[in-house]
Amino acid sequence: MIDTVTHAIEDTDHPQPYAELGLKLDEYERIREILGRRPTSSELAMYSVMWSEHCSYKSSKVHLRQFGEKAPKTDALLVGIGENAGVVDIGDGWAVTFKVESHNHPSYVEPYQGAATGVGGIVRDIISMGARPLAVMDPLRFGPLDAPDTKRVLPGIVAGVGGYGNCLGLPNIGGEVVFDETYLGNPLVNALCVGSMRHEDIHLASAKGVGNLVVLYGARTGGDGIGGVSVLASETFDADGPAKRPSVQVGDPFMEKLLIEATLEVLHAGLVEGIQDLGGAGISCATSELASNGEGGMHVWLDRVLLRDETLSPEEILMSESQERMCAIVTPENLDAFLQMCRKWDVEAVVIGEVNDSGRLTVDWHGERIVDVPPRTVAHEGPVYERPYHRPSWQDALQADTPDSLPRPADGEQLRATLLNMVGAPNLASKSWVTSQYDRYVLGNTVLAQPEDSGMVRVDEETGRGIAISTDCNGRFAKLDPYAGAQLALAESYRNVVAGGAIPLAVTNCLNFGSPEDPEVMWQFAEATRGLADGCLQLGIPVTGGNVSFYNQTGDTAILPTPVVGVLGVIDDVDRRTPMAWGPDGELIYLLGDSRDEFAGSEWAHHVHGHLGGLPPQVDLERERLLGEILVAGSRDGMLTAAHDVSDGGVAQTLVEMALKSGVGARCWVPDGVESFVFLFGESAGRAVVVVPRSEELRFTEMCAARQLPAHRIGVVDSGLGADAGYDAGEQVLQFSDQFTVTLAELRQAHEATLPAVLQT
Amino acid sequence: MARVIVDVMLKPEILDPQGRAVQGALGRLGMDGVLDVRQGKQFVIDLEGDLAGERAALMEQLAGELLSNPVIEDFTMRVEA
């Protein structure tokens, strides 16, 4: 028997399983208050899913407000926070939309499908803004590389990201692969997508025009992910492991490819008034959000939804998270053309509703009213929590436990051994075992891709205008000081974008944290959002949107606070980009910025000593901005052959990566005033290594001096060092003054062996 | 109604890396003495009416042309009432 509105009015005290659906008692009572009666079971399902942490952001809203309140004034922002994704003006009438999202818990339960559907979801967010997707990126975080469970989840997640993204025809241009013990039961799968459109093509998720039709198109609705959102993302795992198996969605990338083509065609043909993708909370979300944003009312005939499984109840249909579905608002006049365009692509479409100005969202099931709610209360007026937070009791002790007394390499031989050890550390080693499973070439516009600092794609084939994106976060820094850690993540991402020669314009973020019910975790979140908001204001680039993932913890162990920051930049002509490989002999290698004795949270302290403590490197956003201006000017005016930012592993890692990419050695030395070990492995922020042709050296160094950016010559590209160093004449080596020499072959072996040794089956 | 079951397997001489991967996994999970694993596909096709005469011949033809690739695969077909 169907639980109708009429029945709910009559049978007012019927007990309802609100707790099992994830609602607290006060939330349930609030729903009763809003409706003036008990909710029907369908309404209860809708509220439970839409008011879950993952959908409503109830624990994070009060903190995320800062991104709007502290947003720097910029003309570049065409659509701000609140829509599916932010939209940024990149000039010449082009706009770009980008966003990163998490799919952490589903990926622990079912790695392949969890990761695959994560990619699917973010791509749909981008097309629902009216953009053609250009590229994807994926920041991934796992437990220790050699942990048995890492070998269970990592290959599946990578295969899922590749399997779905490759099949859609989207190049994977970057991301991260990070290993830390705190991610062992809680791998992080964050998925980013970027798309472009002309200004006039921007579409918003609103249902305007009384009498317009609500069309559901794409895959049929089945039992995927029933309750996935509220069940999975809002609860931590208990120590017994992934018992919540049946709630994972299964993706069909071929259907999504058809959906993309059909959607772009109907958008460009002007057949759509509003559009929304169906992600977490499926039909509940799409209808309540569309209704909230438009005339304020909508009626839905739920029995018209095309089903894969005829046994689904109306509650299940409303909650289903079947993939590859979109919802469009279409005028009656345009309906035939819309349906025909869908048919061309073999995409099923059906009218399931109608826009009205009743101020209510009503849903009928075979003529009986099962939902009658004010849509804003479902989609936008969910509970807002002011979760208590306080600085962890252990924070002071952690910050006082500096790495200063850890034993350091004392001579050239020990430095050499440390270097070979470090370049093979899981976090620093080559990630090509992962990245070679992704197509980087499709669409023919990829100009820079991993392991370059940023992913850069050409947007306009005629003018060469392009965009660059990087995603970064050092969770160890964030644990030592979440405020500074978030700013360091922002700084690193900003630095990676400018290194390629692009001008930063906007920010997205994926904030991965433990349980918001833990006041110490909540403090980390509050500090990180405050740091990010303050940092964005200072750098003059706004947050355009993002995602929060809470409950990433197993029992009492939360993950490192991991605020992943993505920065998007624009470049006038991708031909002018600065890659990381250096060029001919004689070119000069310069280190820009200040090197200090800063090892707290460093990869050296972590990998060599298993140590985490102290205060993270100093943040100087004005320096980052200055460095950015120099790198962009250097790129634009042809003064630089190569550039690479300094981050994890310090200058040594930067130089090794540049050398291995170019296949050519160099003679390097430690600049005056810096001790060798600090120079090689310290992780001070605000630095980059650049390579300058001799003909440009004076112009470049004068520019740095005039702007007061420290620039130290630290090396010369040299392919002929082999013989003098005691090797064969053609052997390529990195020579560090009189301290030590190491061949590129040895470095390559150490750098490239780590992941395959563990993951190759 | 007729139910047609078509089983498709790679020809013996074709490398089956998926079967090999499964064999390794079985061993790692404690299953001793696995001599070989080959992975294939099964199609379950429900038809109106029964399968006779020309229709049966067509089904057999399609099994050999569409459902399997005769260059690398063999198939068997059976009908359940």
Added chain:
Amino acid sequence: MRIGVVTFPGTLDDQDAARAVTIAGGEAVALWHGDDDLKGVDAVVLPGGFSYGDYLRCGAISRFAPVMNSLVPAAQGGLPVLGICNGFQVLCESHLLPGALTRNDSLHFICRDQRLLIERTDTDWTRDFAAGQEIVVPLKNGEGCYVADERTLDELEGEGRVIARYLEVNPNGSRRDIAGISNARGNVVGLMPHPEHAVEALTGPSIDGLGFFTSILTAAVNA
């Protein structure tokens, strides 16, 4: 010089193939899978991608598309056809080329810059290369392992119908390191790597791939 580029549902590299044709100096003509009209083109490219999601087998469903009803007899009659990656799979499933493509022996999808040896330079698609020329073009596939029985492989070798072979690394387990083959006449060529991704220095590892697209223009002129 009009070169048709076919789009099946799920085709991904059609735009890239069209770009390569344009850069080479030809006119790219879009051909739809559901339409059996070849529009009088002088040659056809079947591009890469995941047509029909690679469901059933790669290329197995595409080969029955209406456009193939016209293309197969045209190819048998001498129309030059280049099948790249998924296109190669369609050509094998249609029996325009012998053998088949199966799952990579590593079981992983692999995207890498692949060194190739061009062995046969008298086909419509390889005329602009020198015999024994080494080129670097991107390879990206999960089902790129070329297999055929020994008799067929010997026949291909004997008749000089192996047009390209993998060098340094065999990325997918293909028999005899075969990266590309032709039919007896030399008008139909299947190639696993992607020359259309090596036509611009800005976006590819080289511009070595352009030779495939300039060759066909030369061939047509000489026809």
